[in-house]
Amino acid sequence: MRAYKVPDTAKLDRVVQEAITTAEKRALGYREQALKIYPWVCGRCGREFTRKNLRELTVHHRDHDHQNNPADGSNWELLCVYCHDNEHQRHLEAANRQSMEKTASSVASHSPFAGLRTMMNRRDKP
Template sequence: MSPSFRPRAPRPGPVKTQEELDEMVRRMKGEQKAPDNYRERSLKLHGWICAKCGREFDLANLHLLTVHHKDGNHNYNPPDGSNWENLCVYCHDDEHSRSILADYLRGDNRKK
C-alpha cells in the first residue's frame, strides 16, 4: 500500500484575527532573552582605545576595535568587564597568533 499525500484537514478551533496574531507575536518577542551585546558594554567600560598599542578610535574607524576575551571563553561576560579588553584588529590578531605559536613551540599542536 502506498502512502497517502493528501493535505491534512485544518485543526478545529477559533480563527484568530490579524490583530490577535500581531499581539501574540509582540508578546512572544518580548519574552525572548535579549542578545548579550558585550561589545557595547566593553566600549562603554574601557573606552575607544586599544589596550595593547594605545591607538585611539573615533566613530569612523570604531569597527576596527574588537573585544578580546582574556580567558578565551566567549560565553563568560561578567558585568564588570573583567574578562574583556578592547584591542584593535591588528593587536587582536597578534594576541591569538602568539598563543598558536606558543603551542607549536611547546610541541602542543593538537586540534582544540
Template sequence: MDLKKTSPDSKSAQIVSEARRNQELREQSYRGQALKLYPWICGRCTREFDHKTLSELTVHHRNHNHDDNPQDGSNWELLCLYCHDNEHSRYEETRFGNAKTASSTATAIVGHNPFANLKDLMNKK
C-alpha cells in the same frame, strides 16, 4: 487610485526609533558593554578610535573563553584588529606550536642512540 504617503515627520520618527532600538540591542551585547566601560583605545598599541573607526576596535577575551562574559568586564580588553590578531596568533603558537616542537624533538631523541656503536669501538682496541 489612492496612494498612502507617509509624512516626512512620520518616516523620520520611525527611522529614529528603529535606530534607538538597534542601539539598545547592541549595548546589551558584551561588545556594547565593553565599549561603555572602557575608553576607545587599543590596550596594546594605544591607538585611539572615534565613531568612524570604531569598527576596527574589537573586544578580546583575556582568558580566551568567549562564554566568560562577566558584567564588570574583567575578562575583556579592547584591542585593534591588528593587536587582536597578533594576540590570538601568539596564543595558538603557545598552545599548539610548542606541542609540535616537543613531539618532533621527542621523536628525534627516541630514534637516536648515542651508544649504538660503542661496543664496536671498544672492540677495535
C-alpha cells in the same frame, strides 16, 4: 536494502540560523558593554578610536573563552584588529610550542648508524 533517510534541511537551516543569531546577540551584548566601560583605545598599541573607525576596535577575551562575559568586563580588553590578530597568533604559537616540547621529550633511543664504522672497517680488510 537499507532505506536512506533524507535529512530535514529546513530544520538544519533553522538550527544554524538560530545559532548564528544567538552568537550575534551575545557578541553585540558584550561588545556594547565593553565600549561603555572602557575608553576607545587599543590596550596594546594605544591607538585611539572615534565613531568613524570604531568597527576596527574589537573585544578580546583575556582567557580566550567567549562564553565568559562578566558584567564588570574583567575578562575583556579592547584591542584594534591588528593587535587582536597578533594576540591570537601568539596564543596559537604558544600552544604549538608546548605540544612540540612534549613531543621532543620522547626522543628515539635507536641509533641506526651505531655500528657502521665497524662494519666498514671489516669490509676494507681482505
